[in-house]
Every structure is written in C-alpha cells, then in structure tokens.
Amino acid sequence: xxxxVLRVLAALSVIAGLNYIVWRWTSSLNWGAWWxxxxxxxxxxxxxxxxxxxxxxxxxxxxxxxxxxxxxGLTVDVFITTYNEDPELVLATAEAALAMRYPHTTWVLDDGxxxxxxxxxxxxxxxxxxxxxxxxxxxxxxxxxxxxNALQETQGEFxxxxxxxxxxxxxxxxxxxxYFNDRRVALVQTPQYFGNVPENDPLGSQAPLFxxxxxxxxxGWNAAFFxxxxxxxRREALMQLGLTNxxxxxxxxxxxxxxxxxxxxxxARRRPEARDPRVASLLESVERAIAEGxxxxxxxxxxxxxxxxxxxxxxxAVRELVAGDLARMTGDLAAIRTxxxxxxxxxxxxxxxxxxxxxxxxxxxxPLGALESVKAVLDAVSVERLHEAQPVMPLSTISVTEDMSTxxxxxxxxxxxxxxxxxxxxxxxxxxxxxxxxxxxxxAQGTVQVxxxxxxxxxxxxxxxxxxxxxxxxxxxxxxxxxxxYFAGPLAYLLFGxxxxxxxxxxxxxxxxxxxxxxxxxxxxxxxxxxxxRGQQYSLALFPTWIRACTTAAANVWFGRPLGFAxxxxxxxEGGVSPLRLVWPxxxxxxxxxxxxxxxxxxxxxxxxxxxxxxxxIVWAVFDLVLLSVLVGAAKYRGYDAVAEADPEASSVTxxxxxxxxxxxxxxxxxxxxxxxxxxxxxxEER
Amino acid sequence: MIAVSVEEREGYSExxxxxxxxxxGVGHLKSAVADVIARGHRLLVLNLRExxxxxxxxxxxxxxCLKVAREAGGDLRLGHVSERVGAxxxxxxMDKVLAPNGADLGDxx
Numbered sequence: 001x002x003x004x005v006l007r008v009l010a011a012l013s014v015i016a017g018l019n020y021i022v023w024r025w026t027s028s029l030n031w032g033a034w035w036x037x038x039x040x041x042x043x044x045x046x047x048x049x050x051x052x053x054x055x056x057x058x059x060x061x062x063x064x065x066x067x068x069x070x071x072x073g074l075t076v077d078v079f080i081t082t083y084n085e086d087p088e089l090v091l092a093t094a095e096a097a098l099a100m101r102y103p104h105t106t107w108v109l110d111d112g113x114x115x116x117x118x119x120x121x122x123x124x125x126x127x128x129x130x131x132x133x134x135x136x137x138x139x140x141x142x143x144x145x146x147x148x149n150a151l152q153e154t155q156g157e158f159x160x161x162x163x164x165x166x167x168x169x170x171x172x173x174x175x176x177x178x179y180f181n182d183r184r185v186a187l188v189q190t191p192q193y194f195g196n197v198p199e200n201d202p203l204g205s206q207a208p209l210f211x212x213x214x215x216x217x218x219x220g221w222n223a224a225f226f227x228x229x230x231x232x233x234r235r236e237a238l239m240q241l242g243l244t245n246x247x248x249x250x251x252x253x254x255x256x257x258x259x260x261x262x263x264x265x266x267x268a269r270r271r272p273e274a275r276d277p278r279v280a281s282l283l284e285s286v287e288r289a290i291a292e293g294x295x296x297x298x299x300x301x302x303x304x305x306x307x308x309x310x311x312x313x314x315x316x317a318v319r320e321l322v323a324g325d326l327a328r329m330t331g332d333l334a335a336i337r338t339x340x341x342x343x344x345x346x347x348x349x350x351x352x353x354x355x356x357x358x359x360x361x362x363x364x365x366x367p368l369g370a371l372e373s374v375k376a377v378l379d380a381v382s383v384e385r386l387h388e389a390q391p392v393m394p395l396s397t398i399s400v401t402e403d404m405s406t407x408x409x410x411x412x413x414x415x416x417x418x419x420x421x422x423x424x425x426x427x428x429x430x431x432x433x434x435x436x437x438x439x440x441x442x443x444a445q446g447t448v449q450v451x452x453x454x455x456x457x458x459x460x461x462x463x464x465x466x467x468x469x470x471x472x473x474x475x476x477x478x479x480x481x482x483x484x485x486y487f488a489g490p491l492a493y494l495l496f497g498x499x500x501x502x503x504x505x506x507x508x509x510x511x512x513x514x515x516x517x518x519x520x521x522x523x524x525x526x527x528x529x530x531x532x533x534r535g536q537q538y539s540l541a542l543f544p545t546w547i548r549a550c551t552t553a554a555a556n557v558w559f560g561r562p563l564g565f566a567x568x569x570x571x572x573x574e575g576g577v578s579p580l581r582l583v584w585p586x587x588x589x590x591x592x593x594x595x596x597x598x599x600x601x602x603x604x605x606x607x608x609x610x611x612x613x614x615x616x617x618i619v620w621a622v623f624d625l626v627l628l629s630v631l632v633g634a635a636k637y638r639g640y641d642a643v644a645e646a647d648p649e650a651s652s653v654t655x656x657x658x659x660x661x662x663x664x665x666x667x668x669x670x671x672x673x674x675x676x677x678x679x680x681x682x683x684x685e686e687r
Numbered sequence: 688m689i690a691v692s693v694e695e696r697e698g699y700s701e702x703x704x705x706x707x708x709x710x711x712g713v714g715h716l717k718s719a720v721a722d723v724i725a726r727g728h729r730l731l732v733l734n735l736r737e738x739x740x741x742x743x744x745x746x747x748x749x750x751x752c753l754k755v756a757r758e759a760g761g762d763l764r765l766g767h768v769s770e771r772v773g774a775x776x777x778x779x780x781m782d783k784v785l786a787p788n789g790a791d792l793g794d795x796x
Contacts, residue, residue, distance in 0.1 A: 155710045155744075235710065239743030243779040246750060251783055302786035304753070308762045315760065383784055384754040391754050392747045 002525075003061060009522040010055035016515035017048040023511050028501045036485075036492045037500040043482035050479075051519055053472035058213050058526050060220025060465075067420060068178030076104035076173060076232075077156035080126075081146055082164040083111040087120055089428075090164045094126045097162065102173035105156060111146045129153055131389075138389040143228070144402035148242075148393050156235065163229040165428040166192070172424040176232050179418045186237030186415035187407055189215065190230045190422060194429035196640040201531065202633040203436045204538040205429030208530030209523075215419040223469035224419035226407035229427070237415050241406070242394035244413065250383055254303050257380035258310075261290040268371045278321055279371075285317035286374060293381065303383060310381045398453045400563065401446025405454065408470055412461035431639040433579050433631075437545060440538075444477045444549030445556075445563055452557040479539050480546030487543075487589050490621040494600030497609045504612050537630035544585045579635035590628050593621045691715045693723055699730035701766065705737040708772075710744035720752040720763070729761030735787075736767035741775050753785065764788060 021044060030037045078097045082090045090108060097106045106126040110117050113130040121128040129150050131140070141148070147161065158177065162168060176188045191211035197203075218224045226233070265287045274280050293310035297303070385391040396405035407417060430436045456462060456470035492498045501508060523532060555561040580587060597618050604614040689712035690705045700723045704716060723731060733749065735741070749763075756763040768776065768787040776782040 157710075236743055239710075239747050240779060243743055243746055243750070243781060247780045247783055302782070303784045304762075304764065304786070308757075311757070312762075382757065383750075384757050391750050 003063070006058055006061065006522070006525055009518060009525055010059055013515070013518045013522045014052050014055050016511075016518050017051050020511040020515045021045055021048045023507070024501075028503075028508065030498075030500055030502050033492070033498045033500055036488060036498060039485045040489055040500045043485040046478065046482045050472075050475060053468060053475060054214075055522070056465075056468060057217035057221075057472060058522075059217070061213055061216045061526075062219040062419070063216075064219075064418075064420065067175050068181050070102060070174050070177035071181065074102075074158055074177055074180070075156040076102065076158045076160060076177070077150075077154045078104050078106045078160045078162065078168075079147060079150050080106070080108045080162045080164060081111070081143055081229075082108060082117075083143075083146075085164040087114070087117045090117065091120055091124060093162060093164055093167050094121060095124055096167045096169075097160075098124065098126055099170055100168055100173050101170050102177060104160070104173060105154070107150060107154065109146050109150045111140075111143075135389040138387070139397075140389075141393070141397040141402075142400065144393075144395040144397045144406075145389070147395050147402075148390055148397075151235070151238065151394050152390060159233045159235055159238070161229055161231055161233065162425065163427060166229050166425045167195075167427070168230075168425040169423075173232070175422065175424060176420055179420070180232075180234060182416065184414070184416045185418055186234045186410045187224075187226055187417040188232045188420055189224055189227055189417065190420050190424045191215075192227060192230055193423045193426055195426040196428045196431065196642075198640060200633070201534050202630075202637040203430060203433070204534040204630070204634075205436070206531075207535065209527055209532045209535055212421070212528070212530060213526040216421060218469045219417070219419035221465035221469050222416055222463070223411060223466040224417045225470070225473075226403040226410075226417070228401070228403040230425045231403075234415075237410055238394035238406075239392070241396075241409050241413065242392040245396075245409070246385070246392050250385065251303055253380050254307060254382075255297070257377050258290060258294045258297065258306070261294075261377045261381070262287055264373050264377050265290065268374050271371070273371060278325075282317055282321055283371075283374070286314055286378070289313035289317075290377075290381075307381050307383050310378070314378060399446045399449040400442055401450060404447060404470070404473070405450045408450070408454065408456055408459065408462070411466050412459050414461065432637065433634050434582060436634070437542070437582060440542060441545050441549055444546055445553045447474050447477055448550050448553035449557055449563075450474070452554060476539070477546055477549065480543040480550065483540045483543035484547075486540070487593070487624055490617040490624065491592060491596050493609070493613055493617040494596035494603070494621065497603065497613075499613055504616055534630065537627045540624075540627045541586060541630050544583075579631075583631050583635065586628050586631055590625055593625055593628075597621050688712060689715055691719045693719055695728075696732075699732050700728045701732050701734055703734040703737070706739060708735070708738050708741040708745035708748075710742065713745055713748035716745075716748055717752065720755060724755060724759045724761070729756070729759060731756055731761065731763045732766045733763060734766040735772045736769055738769050738772050741772045743775075743779065746775060746779060746781055749785070750781075 021041075024041050024044060029041060078100070080090065080093055080097060090110075094106055094108055108117070108121045108126055108128050110121075110128065110130045118128045118130075131146070131149050135145070135149070139145070151159070158180065160168075160173065172190070176190065179185050179188045192207070193211070194205050197205045215224050265283055268274060269280065269283050274283060289310045292313065293306040296306040296309050379386050383391075394406075395402050396409060399405045411417065430439055451471075451474035456467045456474075459467070462470075489500060492500065552561070552563055556563050600609070600614050600618060600621075603609045604611060688706050689708060692703045692705075694701045694703065702716070702719055702723065706712070708716065720731065731752075733752075753763045763785075765776075765785050765787040773782075773787060776785070776787065
C-alpha cells in the first residue's frame with residue numbers, strides 16, 4: 001500500500017514536472033533577458049531531471065523481510081581502518097568488534113604505522129597490520145591501498161569494513177552474513193548512523209534520506225552501493241575484480257607502449273647521446289625487440305610472452321654492451337699492471353667482472369638510463385605493474401571514493417549487492433564546520449572523479465537501471481551550479497526589474513504550483529517522517545563546495561592536477577579560522593538577497609515595478625535565505641554535548657557509544673561516502 | 688588439500704600444484720617459488736594439470752609469483768592446466784596475460 005502511494009506520487013510528480021518544464025521551454029522564455037532566462041530554464045531542467053531520477057529510485061524501493069540466517073563456519077576478517085585517529089577511539093571500536101558474536105578475526109589496519117597503537121591493539125587481542133616495504137616509493141592510494149594491503153595479508157572469505165569510529169553492535173555479522181547464501185551477492189551495506197549528533201543536526205550529518213529510501217530504492221534496482229564502512233564484502237568478488245582490472249590495465253599499457261615504442265626509439269636516436277655508437281647499436285636492438293614483441297602479440301601470443309621477449313632481448317643486449325665495456329677496461333687495466341709490474345689474480349677479477357656486469361646492466365645505470373623516454377617505454381612493456389606496490393589491486397584506486405567505484409565495477413561484472421536497512425553500528429560525525437566542509441568536499445570530488453573516469457552511462461555490463469542509479473548520485477553534485485542561478489533569479493528582478501519569464505500569468509502558477517506540491521508530498525512520503533530538511537538546505541547552501549569539487553575533479557581527471565583538498569582537521573579548532581572565511585560566498589549572497597529585497601520594495605513603492613512580481617521574488621529571496629540560514633547554526637555549533645542532549649530515544653541507540661572521550665575525539669576520520677546525503681532533494685526550491 | 692612440489696628439468700624448474708589452490712593454500716605456492724628463485728633458478732613452469740580447483744586468490748598469487756620471477760630476471764609460465772583452472776583463466780581473461788601451454792617449454796630456455 002505504502003509503495004503504491006509512493007509510486008502514484010512519483011508518477012504524478014514526473015508528469016507535473018514535465019508539464020511545467022516543457023511549457024517553460026516552449027512558451028515562457030523572456031528572450032529579451034536571455035542572460036538570466038536561459039540559465040534559469042537550464043537550472044530548472046537540471047532539477048526536473050533530478051526529480052525524475054529520484055522517482056525512478058523510489059519506484060523500486062525494496063522492503064526486505066528478516067535477513068536470511070547466517071550459516072555457521074564462514075571465515076570473516078574485520079578490517080578497522082585508521083590513519084591518524086586517536087588510539088583510544090580506534091581501541092574502543094576494536095573492542096566492540098572483538099565482541100561481535102559470529103566467529104571472526106579482528107584486524108586494525110593502521111596507515112599511520114604507530115608502534116604504540118600496535119602494542120595496544122595486540123594487548124586487547126586484536127591483530128595489527130600496516131604497510132610493508134613494497135609500498136615505499138609507490139603510490140599509497142589512501143584507504144583503498146590500506147585495504148588492498150590487508151587483503152594480501154589475510155584469508156577470510158568475507159570482509160567487514162569499519163571506519164575507526166564505527167562501533168559495531170554484537171549482532172552485526174549474524175544479521176548480515178546470511179545474504180551471502182546467494183552466491184551472486186558480493187556486498188551487503190548497512191546504514192551509517194552517528195551517535196554524536198544533536199536533535200537539530202546543525203551540520204547535516206545524518207542522512208536519513210540516503211540511508212533509507214535512496215539506498216532501498218537503489219537496492220530494488222540491484223544498485224545499492226558500497227559506502228566505505230559498515231559493509232561486508234565477499235573476498236572472491238574483490239579478488240576477481242582485482243584480476244580483471246589487472247588484465248585490462250596491463251593489456252592497455254603494454255599495447256600502447258609497443259605502439260608508441262618504435263617512434264620513441266627513433267626519436268631517441270636523433271638525440272646527441274645517441275651519437276655514441278654503442279648507444280646507437282643498443283637502440284637498434286631495442287627497436288628490434290619491440291618489433292618482435294609486437295609481432296608476438298599479433299600472432300596471438302600472450303602478453304606474458306610478448307613482454308618477456310622484449311625484456312629479455314633488451315637485457316641481453318645491454319649486458320653484452322656493458323660486458324664489452326668492462327672487458328675493455330679490464331684489458332687496459334691489465335696492460336697497465338703488466339707495465340707497472342704489479343701481480344694480479346685473474347680468478348678474483350673474473351668474479352668481480354660478473355657482479356659488475358649485473359650491477360651496470362640494471363636499467364638505471366646502463367646507457368639506457370640516460371634515455372628516459374626509452375626507459376619509460378620498456379618499463380611499461382611489463383606484466384609486473386612496476387609503478388604500483390601490488391600488481392593486483394582489488395579495491396579500485398581511480399578515485400578518492402574507492403567505495404563507489406569498486407561497487408560499480410562489481411555490478412558491471414555481474415555481482416549483486418544488498419542494502420540491509422538496520423542500524424548495526426554507531427559512528428562519530430565531524431563536530432565543526434571546517435571538518436564538515438572538508439568531508440563533503442572530498443565526497444563530492446570523489447564522486448565527480450568516478451563520473452569522469454568511468455562513467456556509469458557507458459560502462460559495459462551495467463543494466464540501464466544501475467546506470468541511472470549511479471548517474472543520479474553524480475548528477476546530484478552538479479547542484480552548485482543550479483544554486484547560483486536560483487540565487488541570481490530574484491536579484492535580477494528586485495534590483496533591475498528583469499523577469500526571466502514572459503509573464504507571471506495564471507498559466508505559470510497553474511503549472512508550477514501542482515509540481516511543487518506533488519514533489520514535496522513525494523519526498524515527505526518517501527522520507528516517512530525522517531528529517532530530510534537539513535539535507536535540502538545543504539544541497540543549496542554548500543554551493544561553493546559543490547562547484548569547487550566539480551572544477552577541481554575535472555582538472556584532476558583531464559589535466560592531471562592534484563585535487564588539493566585540505567587534510568581533515570584532527571581536533572576541533574577552537575576559535576581558529578573564522579567561519580566567515582569559509583562561507584563568505586554564502587554570506588555575500590545572503591547580504592545581496594537582503595539588500596535586493598529592500599531595494600525591490602522601494603522600487604515597488606515608487607512605481608518602478610509591479611506588485612505581483614515584487615511579491616513573488618521577495619518570497620523567492622526569503623526562501624533562498626532560509627536555505628542559507630542553515631550555515632548560521634553550523635558556524636555557531638560548538639560540538640556535541642552529551643549531557644545537554646539527554647534525549648532518552650537517542651541514548652538508547654547510542655548505547656555502545658559510552659566513552660565520553662570518544663565524543664570529543666571524533667574528527668580526522670578518513671572517509672568517503674555517498675554523495676546524495678545532502679544533494680539529492682533540492683528540486684523544490686526553484687522559487 | 689594442496690601439495691606443491693618442485694622438479695628440476697633441463698633448463699627450467701617445474702612447480703607442480705596438486706589439489707586446491709585457494710586463499711588458504713597460496714602460502715605454499717609462494718614459498719615454493721621464493722625457494723626456487725633463491726636457489727638461482729630463473730625459468731619456472733607452473734604445472735596445474737592436477738589442480739582440482741582454483742579461486743581468484745589462487746590466481747592472484749600466481750600473478751604475484753610472476754612478478755617475483757620477472758624481477759629476478761626470469762619468467763614464470765603456465766604448463767598444463769586442468770579444465771577447472773582453464774575456466775577460471777578464461778573468466779578473468781587472465782589467459783590474455785598467461786596463456787596455458789601444454790607443450791614443454793624447455794626449448795625456450
């Protein structure tokens with residue numbers, strides 16, 4: 001019944017939305033003011049598409065019954081990831097993890113390699129892991145690298161991943177492992193819920209719409225995705241992903257290197273270093289080796305064969321050359337010695353010669369070392385993934401949100417996922433504005449990176465439903481651009497009397513109002529009483545964050561620029577940065593809206609503009625101001641106060657979160673999470 | 688469950704894996720390969736004819752061994768494989784990188 005009502009509301013919202021936007025495009029554009037009219041109608045179209053995607057999501061909202069019984073005898077590793085969090089916080093999580101009822105092994109994966117944490121972890125009976133030598137000088141890939149390293153060192157069939165602050169309930173594994181009875185299931189995600197958030201949630205930390213209708217809806221499309229923590233994964237699925245990715249990456253790299261190889265060598269032969277006849281002949285051998293490797297591949301040989309052909313031929317050419325050099329040198333030396341009448345022991349020399357050849361033939365020291373470009377090509381013609389610490393990397397490393405990217409790849413290779421809607425762990429959310437902004441920036445950047453690197457719309461193996469579910473999350477992060485237009489709209493009228501629509505006629509209201517009402521009803525019904533208003537506010541109020549996330553992620557993916565986000569502050573910054581410096585664009589926008597409203601009224605009084613237009617635009621400006629006002633509370637927020645929040649309901653959920661030390665030690669959490677928590681439901685603010 | 692043995696052939700070392708090559712058994716394979724390399728052998732052939740079952744962790748370990756062999760200036764190749772192993776190679780498209788080869792590879796050495 002609930003689902004039927006939801007579907008009716010969703011269908012009606014979409015119909016009303018289309019009815020409105022088609023009319024807007026065809027009959028209402030004020031071309032005289034195209035510079036605001038066109039951006040506005042594009043922003044509105046953006047929002048309508050978002051409503052359509054949301055409707056599609058909840059159309060299939062899953063209502064799972066009791067989870068299947070967890071069979072005994074499964075092997076489970078629990079990974080608690082930490083980088084710089086307070087050891088006390090990590091230990092509390094580890095202790096709760098050890099106390100989980102289903103048999104398992106608890107591991108603390110410490111990317112900070114802290115000896116004192118190791119000692120403490122081992123004292124309470126958990127196991128400790130940090131990166132080994134193979135990572136020195138190689139990209140670390142943050143949390144994804146930390147997890148990949150641990151996968152290499154452990155053996156459990158199933159992996160529970162917990163962020164350092166996510167304290168699990170004893171029944172977590174019993175409630176979730178049963179889903180894996182279906183052998184196609186690779187992932188079970190449970191909600192992330194935060195225990196240190198007051199009733200009014202000033203920073204918008206809880207995500208009731210995301211860990212609720214949105215994930216349930218995605219679940220209905222077999223597209224519930226991995227959110228980095230509080231999720232159980234099947235090792236076999238991850239390893240398979242790592243292998244297929246290894247193969248495709250290696251194949252692409254080797255084929256490209258072979259394709260450009262002969263050109264690079266030819267260019268190198270024109271360089272001054274190549275005037276040396278030894279180098280010239282070596283380059284000739286390299287070219288021959290590359291040609292032969294290419295031939296092997298064309299003849300249907302494997303990449304292993306082709307790369308070995310190239311490498312071994314080049315190596316023997318290099319060795320020949322180096323040995324020749326050395327022999328000449330030793331010969332000269334011997335001649336000098338004879339001349340000087342010095343005794344010499346040929347045996348010793350011969351042995352020394354061998355080692356010297358080995359050493360000099362190493363690629364860096366050989367004459368090839370001087371020709372960087374040739375060396376780069378030869379390094380690429382390999383199956384070892386020399387540029388990485390591990391050849392096989394199960395968790396995706398293409399984005400700072402490895403979670404979303406990994407689950408998209410899992411879905412593309414045919415695995416299933418489950419969203420289990422029950423709070424089974426309690427975590428800690430950031431407690432101040434700067435940390436919150438850093439965290440949101442990171443989620444947004446990561447999501448946009450994935451979108452641009454491996455778009456779900458073109459990824460093979462995904463169903464159309466899955467594509468749209470992933471795309472929706474990415475789409476929602478474009479809201480920053482729309483927000484700017486929604487702020488500019490009332491300014492244009494109140495300050496200059498310019499209306500982006502041809503007339504505020506009954507035609508307009510007859511289309512706009514039903515859409516707004518239906519849309520609000522759909523969200524209210526889908527949210528089932530959850531407080532989704534904070535999320536709506538933040539989706540607009542953080543517009544500078546969303547815009548910067550999009551531009552920096554695009555610069556990163558297209559031009560290789562670093563993302564350049566700040567490291568999440570470790571502790572609450574007492575009176576450090578003024579909040580105004582962090583949210584000045586929003587403050588400026590608010591000031592403009594207030595000033596414009598006053599000027600708008602003056603213009604109406606002196607007869608420079610119409611009453612209806614002024615009224616509608618002032619309502620619009622006030623609505624914008626109400627959305628922005630969320631930041632006032634956020635800036636004033638001084639952290640969670642457990643005593644003041646003595647709400648019996650909240651304390652019953654946070655029973656595991658007892659240690660008061662944990663509450664203040666909340667920040668610096670490494671994280672990577674779903675985007676839509678704040679950015680999904682912003683469709684109702686267009687005036 | 689798993690038995691790994693090494694046989695010296697002319698020009699190469701043959702590593703024979705019998706039983707199940709899964710995440711719980713990959714340690715045996717890795718240490719056998721490390722041993723052979725430490726003894727100065729460079730060309731390794733992996734015989735998986737009697738490997739009843741292999742999962743992705745097993746295959747991942749083979750990639751690790753390939754890397755070890757290459758870094759030592761040698762190579763690791765696949766000799767005979769069982770039907771099950773062949774299927775895993777196909778499914779992950781690993782056969783593009785490491786093609787099973789029924790023939791003896793000694794002549795290459």
